[in-house]
Amino acid sequence: MPLKAPADFSELNEIMKTPRQTDSDASHEDRAKAIRDTLRDAIVDRRLSPGAKLSEAEVGSLYSVSRTIARSALQMLAFEGLVTSERNKGAFVSNPSPEEARQIFTSRRLIETGILQSAAENMSAEDFAAFREQLKKEALLKEDHGAKARREEIKVSGDFHLMLAEVAGNAILKKFMEELIGRSSLVIALYGKTGTSSCGSDDHFGILEALEAGNLDQATKMMLHHINHIEADLDLRPQSSLSLKDALQL
Amino acid sequence: MPLKAPADFSELNEIMKTPRQTDSDASHEDRAKAIRDTLRDAIVDRRLSPGAKLSEAEVGSLYSVSRTIARSALQMLAFEGLVTSERNKGAFVSNPSPEEARQIFTSRRLIETGILQSAAENMSAEDFAAFREQLKKEALLKEDHGAKARREEIKVSGDFHLMLAEVAGNAILKKFMEELIGRSSLVIALYGKTGTSSCGSDDHFGILEALEAGNLDQATKMMLHHINHIEADLDLRPQSSLSLKDALQL
DNA sequence: ACCAATAACATTGTATACAATAACACATTT
DNA sequence: AAATGTGTTATTGTATACAATGTTATTGGT
Numbered sequence: 385m386p387l388k389a390p391a392d393f394s395e396l397n398e399i400m401k402t403p404r405q406t407d408s409d410a411s412h413e414d415r416a417k418a419i420r421d422t423l424r425d426a427i428v429d430r431r432l433s434p435g436a437k438l439s440e441a442e443v444g445s446l447y448s449v450s451r452t453i454a455r456s457a458l459q460m461l462a463f464e465g466l467v468t469s470e471r472n473k474g475a476f477v478s479n480p481s482p483e484e485a486r487q488i489f490t491s492r493r494l495i496e497t498g499i500l501q502s503a504a505e506n507m508s509a510e511d512f513a514a515f516r517e518q519l520k521k522e523a524l525l526k527e528d529h530g531a532k533a534r535r536e537e538i539k540v541s542g543d544f545h546l547m548l549a550e551v552a553g554n555a556i557l558k559k560f561m562e563e564l565i566g567r568s569s570l571v572i573a574l575y576g577k578t579g580t581s582s583c584g585s586d587d588h589f590g591i592l593e594a595l596e597a598g599n600l601d602q603a604t605k606m607m608l609h610h611i612n613h614i615e616a617d618l619d620l621r622p623q624s625s626l627s628l629k630d631a632l633q634l
Numbered sequence: 635m636p637l638k639a640p641a642d643f644s645e646l647n648e649i650m651k652t653p654r655q656t657d658s659d660a661s662h663e664d665r666a667k668a669i670r671d672t673l674r675d676a677i678v679d680r681r682l683s684p685g686a687k688l689s690e691a692e693v694g695s696l697y698s699v700s701r702t703i704a705r706s707a708l709q710m711l712a713f714e715g716l717v718t719s720e721r722n723k724g725a726f727v728s729n730p731s732p733e734e735a736r737q738i739f740t741s742r743r744l745i746e747t748g749i750l751q752s753a754a755e756n757m758s759a760e761d762f763a764a765f766r767e768q769l770k771k772e773a774l775l776k777e778d779h780g781a782k783a784r785r786e787e788i789k790v791s792g793d794f795h796l797m798l799a800e801v802a803g804n805a806i807l808k809k810f811m812e813e814l815i816g817r818s819s820l821v822i823a824l825y826g827k828t829g830t831s832s833c834g835s836d837d838h839f840g841i842l843e844a845l846e847a848g849n850l851d852q853a854t855k856m857m858l859h860h861i862n863h864i865e866a867d868l869d870l871r872p873q874s875s876l877s878l879k880d881a882l883q884l
Numbered sequence: 885a886c887c888a889a890t891a892a893c894a895t896t897g898t899a900t901a902c903a904a905t906a907a908c909a910c911a912t913t914t
Numbered sequence: 915a916a917a918t919g920t921g922t923t924a925t926t927g928t929a930t931a932c933a934a935t936g937t938t939a940t941t942g943g944t
Contacts, residue, residue, distance in 0.1 A: 414721065415897095415898090439924095439925070439926090440925080440926070441924095441925075441926090449898080449899090450898060450899045450900070451899085451900085451926090452702075452897085452898055452899065452900090453897090453898070453899090455926090455927095456709070459706070459709065460713070463710070463713045465806075471664065471905090471926080471927085472904080472905050472906060472925080472926055472927075473905095473906075473907095473925085473926080474925065474926065484805070484806075487804045487805060487806050487807070488806060490748075490752075490804055490807075491748075491804060491806045491807050491810075494744065494745065494747075494748035494807070495744065495745070497744075498740075498741075498744035502740075554737045554740055554741060555734070555737060556715075556734075556737050556738060556741045556814070556817075557737070557740075557741050557744070560741075560810055564806070567806075665927095665928090689894095689895070689896090690895080690896070691894095691895075691896090699928080699929090700928060700929045700930070701896090701929085701930085702927085702928055702929065702930090703927090703928070703929090705896090705897095721896080721897085721935090722895080722896055722897075722934080722935050722936060723895085723896080723935095723936075724895065724896070
């Protein structure tokens with residue numbers, strides 16, 4: 385069903401079927417941002433597969449806005465690396481190379497180490513409570529084996545890392561992390577080997593525990609191990625079927 | 635000719651006086667990007683001071699493009715943090731807070747450490763030669779005490795850090811560094827205390843030397859010291875004259 | 885003279901029209 | 915039949931028109 389049809393019925397139409405978030409009040413603040421957010425969710429959830437074309441007219445008509453707005457939303461996603469736009473050709477969901485995937489995780493190892501350090505200094509009791517709450521959510525999704533739950537799982541497990549960035553209190557690093565998490569999700573969706581969660585909540589739990597015990601070194605070690613684990617779960621060999629897939633992307 | 639200014643003579647017009655780069659061939663590739671680049675240079679050079687208004691119509695008329703293009707260029711700069719745009723108000727050259735400045739340097743300490751590590755692994759003989767060339771350029775600018783040279787100096791000393799990012803071979807970290815360098819230049823222009831160069835090429839030379847000697851630890855130590863030195867040269871106390879300046883920004 | 889309400893203006897937000905480019909199909913030629 | 919050229923169509927690039935919003939000036943009242 386989510387398979388993209390050949391001629392006229394684009395994969396993009398599928399996302400209309402998903403419930404749209406608060407459309408009434410928040411949207412008028414910046415409609416392009418709202419559209420960007422929905423599209424990003426769709427990309428990260430793999431409802432839009434890499435290589436899928438995002439035509440300005442189609443995006444616009446799906447959200448009942450002009451091409452101007454759609455174009456703006458696509459431009460934002462291009463800045464984040466989730467969308468690749470080619471002049472006079474259009475915008476496509478990015479199809480990151482294995483090399484790019486490795487760079488993403490290298491960057492994460494570096495930045496998340498720093499974030500962890502700052503976060504450790506700032507974590508309050510309420511923060512720890514919020515994290516425990518979050519881990520519960522992860523655990524629930526892990527038990528559910530539905531396809532929808534799996535997609536949610538990727539996003540929610542990213543939230544753990546984003547929460548750390550939030551607590552760290554550095555807006556710039558947080559912004560970097562948001563980009564990295566988005567791209568990671570795309571890469572995981574692309575190259576993920578196992579069906580099992582690539583971002584074990586066990587790892588998250590261990591990191592949290594180490595933080596709570598005040599053992600930053602241990603937390604850092606576990607974080608690095610965790611990221612390595614995610615990366616190791618990818619199949620980054622020179623893809624074969626992908627080039628084929630790319631050929632019929634349009 | 636492209637001047638449309640009737641009443642007030644905005645600061646923005648000044649940038650027309652600076653020679654525009656290759657307009658004939660590269661520009662048609664993406665005009666918005668070309669405009670973004672010139673504006674970024676102007677901001678980083680402090681030819682456009684923080685708080686200055688960048689009206690879409692004015693930018694457009696200065697470059698003889700429609701507001702559509704001007705708007706796109708401004709949006710890009712907003713993503714980089716050099717411009718702050720407020721809905722229904724317009725775009726302004728960012729006026730980063732002292733707290734934001736600290737976060738920028740914290741981020742740099744983290745990311746440049748990682749970049750240095752990767753760069754050390756990749757540095758070739760040609761790379762070292764290129765760096766030495768670059769340091770010569772820095773030294774020349776240091777001797778020249780003109781106002782123009784000082785502005786160039788900020789940009790060129792940033793190039794050293796960007797070259798390291800380039801050699802490191804991680805496109806994502808490089809992109810992050812580009813943003814950080816741009817924001818640093820803005821912050822330095824804003825809060826710089828001394829008239830003397832805030833980014834001593836002596837520091838750069840030391841780092842290069844340590845790299846050439848294969849002493850990564852030493853290079854890292856010097857890099858951190860270097861960044862600390864830049865930050866220490868700022869006056870990040872709660873600004874007083876700035877709020878006044880902000881008041882008459884428009 | 886001061887304040888409030890309102891009108892005039894300027895600027896941004898959005899939609900749409902037109903131009904430029906690329907993709908495709910078909911026809912013509914060899 | 916293959917290849918190349920041409921015309922058609924679809925999509926993006928850009929400019930502009932109009933709507934919505936914010937700002938400022940003016941006018942009326944106290």
